[in-house]
Amino acid sequence: MLVSSGTTTESVWFQFFYCDMEESEDVPKDFIKLKSEKLSVDEVSELVVSPYCGAVSLFIGTTRNNFEGKKVIHLEYEAYTSMAETEIKKICRDVRQKWPSVKHIAVHHRLGVVPITEASVIIAVSSPHRAESLEAVMYCINTLKASVPIWKKEIYEDEYSWKENKECFWANSEK
Amino acid sequence: MCQPLASYWLGHTHHVKLAGLRCETLSVPREITSLQLWEEIVKVHPRLALIRDQVVFAVRQEYVLLGDQLLVLQPGDEVAIIPPISGG
Numbered sequence A: 001m002l003v004s005s006g007t008t009t010e011s012v013w014f015q016f017f018y019c020d021m022e023e024s025e026d027v028p029k030d031f032i033k034l035k036s037e038k039l040s041v042d043e044v045s046e047l048v049v050s051p052y053c054g055a056v057s058l059f060i061g062t063t064r065n066n067f068e069g070k071k072v073i074h075l076e077y078e079a080y081t082s083m084a085e086t087e088i089k090k091i092c093r094d095v096r097q098k099w100p101s102v103k104h105i106a107v108h109h110r111l112g113v114v115p116i117t118e119a120s121v122i123i124a125v126s127s128p129h130r131a132e133s134l135e136a137v138m139y140c141i142n143t144l145k146a147s148v149p150i151w152k153k154e155i156y157e158d159e160y161s162w163k164e165n166k167e168c169f170w171a172n173s174e175k
Numbered sequence B: 001m002c003q004p005l006a007s008y009w010l011g012h013t014h015h016v017k018l019a020g021l022r023c024e025t026l027s028v029p030r031e032i033t034s035l036q037l038w039e040e041i042v043k044v045h046p047r048l049a050l051i052r053d054q055v056v057f058a059v060r061q062e063y064v065l066l067g068d069q070l071l072v073l074q075p076g077d078e079v080a081i082i083p084p085i086s087g088g
Helices: A009-023 A041-048 A081-098 A130-147 B013-019 B034-044 B046-054
Strands: A030-035 A055-062 A070-079 A105-110 A112-115 A119-127 A150-156 A160-162 B002-004 B007-010 B027-029 B031-033 B056-059 B062-064 B070-072 B078-082
Touching: A030 A041, A030 A081, A041 A055, A041 A105, A041 A119, A055 A130, A070 A105, A081 A105, A081 A130, A105 A130, A119 A130, B027 B031, B031 B034, B034 B046, B034 B056
Parallel strands: A030 A105, B007 B078
Antiparallel strands: A055 A119, A070 A112, A070 A150, A105 A119, A150 A160, B002 B027, B031 B070, B056 B062, B056 B078
């Protein structure tokens, strides 16, 4: 809203913008990290907590110890890192379009060796009411599995296998 | 007119073994379809033909399917060969 009373349009706009920045310290933020260290649920949820939000929803992807009867020793993750971050940013942008009340989004994915039962991915979303953050978290993990260039290798006792998500948008699900 | 790409990059180490490399520079026409680009790469690394049905390109970090899409490449552009993903 602009008030004309002898001031120029530019200076009124500047004042309006400046006041808005001072009052709004809880600007919606995306926290995206790919790292080789152990992920922390506490750290990720604290990133998205907000006094304006009554809900924080979380997804934790952990590593199972078996696949088709074979014992999994550990997992190894690789990424096309720069593009993975870009694709996760796109997911965050899409979340905000679909659920405008979402406040903060955090996506942490581990790279390198991930031991069994440890988290490979943690996603946290905050929103004023629970429906939006619950739906947004589900959307984030489903879309991540379809489009973010990260690869998982399962290490068994005698061999290893590069996995392929059924969600991968270009791969045939029937081979 | 041919100009070098910065690199093409193979999705993960499995395919490094197929092609014997991770990353190299290739000279291609400035305007080229994604399928033609694939064929140029396979000329240099024939064993990559084995994975043709499983991969997509990422050109300047945007996904491009192998097909008729016309690419306009600048010197230094990075093209990645992306095998099926398994993050999350």
